[in-house]
Amino acid sequence: MRQDRAIRTRNLILESMASLFNEVGYDAATIAALVERTGLTRGALYFHFASKEDMARAVLDEAVTREGLSPQAFKLQEWVDLGLLLAHRLPREPILRAAIRLAVDPKARRLFGTRWPDWVALGRELLTEAKESGELLAHAEPAAVSRAFVGAWTGVQLVTEDLEEKLNLSEEIAGLYELLLPSIATPAVLAKLDLAPYRAERLLRKSCGQETPEHE
Amino acid sequence: MRQDRAIRTRNLILESMASLFNEVGYDAATIAALVERTGLTRGALYFHFASKEDMARAVLDEAVTREGLSPQAFKLQEWVDLGLLLAHRLPREPILRAAIRLAVDPKARRLFGTRWPDWVALGRELLTEAKESGELLAHAEPAAVSRAFVGAWTGVQLVTEDLEEKLNLSEEIAGLYELLLPSIATPAVLAKLDLAPYRAERLLRKSCGQETPEHE
Incomplete structure (x- = not known):
């Protein structure tokens, strides 16, 4: 108690x-x-x-999170889920927003570093598995794609928060995946990926509502 | 004098x-x-x-710049040039870097706003012209693409600056265009676009070295 x-x-x-x-x-x-x-x-x-x-x-210790993530038929779907889950949670969780804020603050960055290298590594890991399973186009390079995506995700969040229009981060990030994935995924896999902005909500409900929660 | x-x-x-x-x-x-x-x-x-x-x-007044930009056969090339020029100049010009730094600082942002809306408007303008000339795929929406790209550009800059590896911003931004453009450009236009990271240097030399400089 x-x-x-x-x-x-x-x-x-x-x-x-x-x-x-x-x-x-x-x-x-x-x-x-x-x-x-x-x-x-x-x-x-x-x-x-x-x-x-x-x-x-x-x-910063809470910044790199796989919460809500569960095994999918395609590793590329898990990579997508990672970004969609974070987009869903970030507007609701000040701690996640603060991790980005600290990363872009010169003094905090000098003192504590950032978690970007960890995010890049996590994405690269999933994309490498996707590549080994033949889900990626031949020229798609996991390290470069993961790096570009971590940057793009971060910047879309920062700009979305600032623009006047009432933008929804989940929709903006889903839009980013729509733009990037045709250059990365084989057409057959691309057609089967779920990029819906509200997908994260369903994943989180699933991982929380069961008798055996899948938190990690 | x-x-x-x-x-x-x-x-x-x-x-x-x-x-x-x-x-x-x-x-x-x-x-x-x-x-x-x-x-x-x-x-x-x-x-x-x-x-x-x-x-x-x-x-912030110096942040939105078309310096080095010149008319191209494709409007989409001008949109690309805008991002490549900025990627070339930013590591060399503290004022441009500071404009991003102020935009991601909560206090400075509250006091002065950011220039992201202006960048988004400038990109949307070029992309709209590109669309009217038939350079874009039917589903590509100028406003959404411009917004996503301004965010992605900003974040790639912030993350590139932070990662340990000695990364070159021009190469990272060229890589970002390579990932995004196949979802935006018609194949015939895509094949003719120049996405070389060193393109900006040539553009700037051209606009400065002439008898009649094209600065604006």
């Missing part, structure tokens, strides 16, 4: 600090503002995290 | 401040650091710019 509450408090702290990173940037996010926002004492905060730096590291 | 020197001094100030924005972020970039970096007096700085805010606005 007490442990449950401790986990919830830790999450509250991390989410609140992530929101501050998003709103004012790493440098201007202070423990004083966090105290005000959470209503917790400094003692309570420091029980869970040693410092602001510690919180930034915890944010 | 005196005016020439004034322009050079203004450029020196703006480039130095842009470098500071890139290195430490908008908030931490101070006039004191600028004084140290340029060796100019506060009086000289304030002669050219009223404030740090004023400098940030001047950086």
Whole structure:
């Protein structure tokens, strides 16, 4: 019971600090503002995290996530799912947004690095398996495609958030896959891929609603 | 003569401040650091710019540039040239890098907005002309493609700058066009497009080396 509450408090702290990173940037996010926002004492905060730096590291540790991902007939579908799941979750989860914000902040980047290399590696892994299964066109190079896609995904998120029109990130990312996949996938596989923006919601419901959850 | 020197001094100030924005972020970039970096007096700085805010606005004013662009047989080639030119110039020009840095900084974005809407509009304009000339596939929608590309371009720049490997932005952006264009261009036009990473250098030489420069 007490442990449950401790986990919830830790999450509250991390989410609140992530929101501050998003709103004012790493440098201007202070423990004083966090105290005000959470209503917790400094003692309570420091029980869970040693410092602001510690919180930034915890944010980044949650950035690379396979949550909701499950085995599919095509490895390329799993690669697509990875990006669709993140697009669905990011507008709902300040911690994921903060991980990008910290990555594009010069000071935070110097202190903590980014998780882009991990995302690129994860994508490359899935694309390499897809290639070995004959799902990719001959010239498609897993490392280069994964790198381009991690960049493109990040930038589409940043620009989508900024533009006036009320854009939906899941739709924008699905559109990005539609543009990229004809250059990557063999036609037969391409025809069988599901690029629907709302696909992620279904995947997450499946992984959460079962008797045996598939979280990892 | 005196005016020439004034322009050079203004450029020196703006480039130095842009470098500071890139290195430490908008908030931490101070006039004191600028004084140290340029060796100019506060009086000289304030002669050219009223404030740090004023400098940030001047950086963003230089962000949307058609420099080096010239009329091509295909409008789609001009759209490609726009992205290749920027990819060539950005690593060499701190002011252009700073415009992206300010756009992804929460505080600077709130104060000054970004130039993404202008880039999206410029790309949409070229793509609409390309569509009217029959260069685009029927389903390619200029507004959506331009939006996706501005996002993708931005993110590829941010990620390329960060990854350990010594990556070349022009090559990464050329690779991005290679991935996207088959979904956009009719095959006959696609075959005639020049996506070479070093194309921008040639375009810039042409526009600068002539007796009648084509700067705008």
